[in-house]
Amino acid sequence: MMNQAGRAIAAVSAINEEQPLLAVSGLGKRYGPGCPACLDLQGQRCPQCGSLWACYDISFDLYPGEILGLVGESGSGKSTLLRCLYFEEEATTGIMTIPSYQGGPANLLAASAQQQRYIRNHMMGMVFQNPWLGLRMHVSGGGNIAEKLLAAGVYHVGRIRTRAAELWRQVEMPLPRLDEYPQNFSGGMQQRVQIAKALANKPPLLLLDEVTTGLDLSVQARVLDLVRQIQRELGVAMLLVSHDLAVIRMLADRTMVMHQGRLVEQGLTDQVLEDPEHPYTQLLVRSLL
């Protein structure tokens, strides 16, 4: 049948290893009315208008195939940043580009809803901190994966089921449970289904928000293994959010530190964790040791 999503919206060129897969600059998200005083904000809350800047002036590049860690305390704006990158939330300021995507305006934050949907369905996958946001709990596990494939214009039940079963195996879910509702699954299984869904259209970029938080230690370790394995086998780039430094240390090539809505430090993970520059990072690292 007709392909709705893909219709002459975009061409995705081959990914160049040298240039960033994703480039972000000056991204900010404000909750509240905003005012001129917001421009030289100190914390997250504007004293003049009372607006809350969940994240502010965020700039970074993410390269093909790398795992970029993002740490920071609760409320520092990590999830908000991810939701803005996934177009779940409208960023207030900033520029976002994906150089291999040609078709929309240079700044994808200003692209049409249809173009954003195309990018989200073809170039990104996301694992939400809260599985209730990432999964439809009253749609079968396979159906959750199908949703992504349907959004990308695959209208063939047999092909959808073959791909869903393949992903199911990849995330080590028991095949007989493919048609079950995710609300019956354990937390670790729900995260696996979220990962399978995120991988459905073989995107070059995954956004992972606290993928192991709230899981038992042994389950955590297995999900982390899975993430590492996916990165190794599929070469997918990941932006990995966690407030757990151990997770970051284990997986991230480079790490960014977020504090009160801002990026206060970024660099190679070892460097950031062994020899932190910013006082907040020093505090963070010391409290872990």
Next chain:
Amino acid sequence: MNGSETKPVWLDTYNFAFLDEGSKREIRRKTLKAVAIPGYQVPFASREMPIARGWGTGGLQLTLALIGRGDRLKVIDQGSDDSVNAVSIRRLVENTTGIETTVDTAAATLIQTRHRIPEQPLRAGQILVLQVPLPEPLRLIEPREEVTRRQHAEMDYSAMWLALYEDIVRWGDITVGHSYPCLAHGRYLFSPSPIPRWDIPKLHQAACLYLFGAGREKRIYAIPPYTDVQPLSFDDYPFAVERLAGACCRLCGSTSTFLYEIDDAASGQKLYQCSDTAYCQQRRQERGQA
């Protein structure tokens, strides 16, 4: 039918075709917009009508806004010209316009219907007005109006596709019987109203104009002549109309019409009959049975 003897006195005080000219103009304007954007639901100011909402006030308002002295009207309900609902709507139009009505599909210029499209193919110049209880095809999946509006604007119908996929996984096939979701000219998803699947192919590239009126929900939409109408279907689960293997109409013998089932209490057998009574009658006349 001559309604002058039964005509209530209050009707004399009303305009031709009951509605005032301002209301008619508004409905016609909205209808033109609907014709210009096939399948798109155009809001309109639905009027109070002297029949209960849910009994076809949306269709009736379209009929009354469009009807002229030269028109011939046919009214059917579930295929029948004789049901109480069809008769009362026909009476109302007769009483307020004085125009003639007919049961003959070919003779009618304007046909108001609920749940069926006549078996006889409609020709250019004819208008079929369908009564619609639920105009929004996405409503059962998504209760929020602002969300369905966005989904239409962005042509984001993956939630509907997903519902059909789940149907297949659960039941082995798409179980939607009536109101089967269709795409109008490759753009807007629309509800064809509760017609059976049998009638869906009649919407595609038709010579006539189809208008849909929802009174309670205050929406008008249209499938203009020669518009593509495609029921959503998967490549490996093609859309198919209902077929009752081996069944034929007990009255006219037809095997190529939409039949409904009757339990014959006497014999305990299942019998079938054309749902389109005028078509069935005509077939019997042609065969010299009536």
